[in-house]
Amino acid sequence: MRLGNSIRDTQGEILKFPFRLIARLDIKGECLIKAIQLEGLRKVGVPLDFAKKYYEAGIDELLLMDAVASLYRRDHLLDVLRSVSRQVFVPITVGGGVRSIADFEILLLNGADKVAINSAAISNPPLISDCVRRFGSQAVVLSIEAKRRSNGEWEALFNCGRESSGRSVREWVGQAVERGAGEVIVTSVDCEGTGSGFDLELMHMVASEVTVPVIASGGMGSVQHLIDVETYSDVSGVAMADVLHFDRLQLSAIRAGAVLAGINVRNVN
Secondary structure (H helix, E strand, O other), X not given: OEOOOEEEOOOOOEXXXXXXXXXXXXXXXXXXXXXXXOEEEEEEEOHXXXXXXXXXXXXXXXXXXXXXXXXXXXXXXXXXXXXXXXXXXXOEEEXXXXXXXXXXXXXXXXXXXXXXXXXXXXXXXXXXXXXXXXXXXXXXXXXXXEEEOOOOOEEXXXXXXXXXXXXXXXXXXXXXXXXXXXXXXXXEOOOOOOOOOOOHHHHHHHHHHOOOOEEEEOOOOOHHHHHHHHHHOOOOEEEEOHHHHOOXXXXXXXXXXXXXXXXXXXXXX
């Protein structure tokens, strides 16, 4: 079973894994973009340049998300993925516009280690099981865009946060993991791009519902925000965008701050 950033093996020994620092690159066409609460896309630069910068600084993983593929049914960001995977040698998760096993396979063949699915999984949940049977649970990542409603619960959105699914995040994440999803990325639509901190209650709830790694996304603005979400919830890592893209914090400072707080992050020295 999973115990936060650890796994208990069959002999009962606890095996610890480092807390992951992940750079999130949202992409539209050939450009790296950034939004606030998934709205108001702003061009930032060339994805490859930022990916190489983060790799050289010691990032643990990259998350490449096509910000409009599901909405407009555009082609996948294959050119960006190919260029990044040839020069950046950390695990890469890619998402956006994945509608079939064939889409999934194309991404894996072009440099992705894992593929994140959201919109297609909501409209066709058996796609999760189909991809798991074909590629293994370690390659299948559920992406959740969560919006808090007036009743205090969270709803899963899709099409880059533009459409309501009517599904409770609590119920949906459990169903998706039962179908075999091996990891969950949770983006708080309310906190995304604000730099105000992660939605701690949301992350705690999701991580408490499942036994697979959960990555918190949306709201990272300081080292304390990372410490808070690691302390309060059982997440296995954080995905960061704005705070890195605009040099609000250096990755080295984030890692050093985590170490000082006693968080088990990867040693890059």
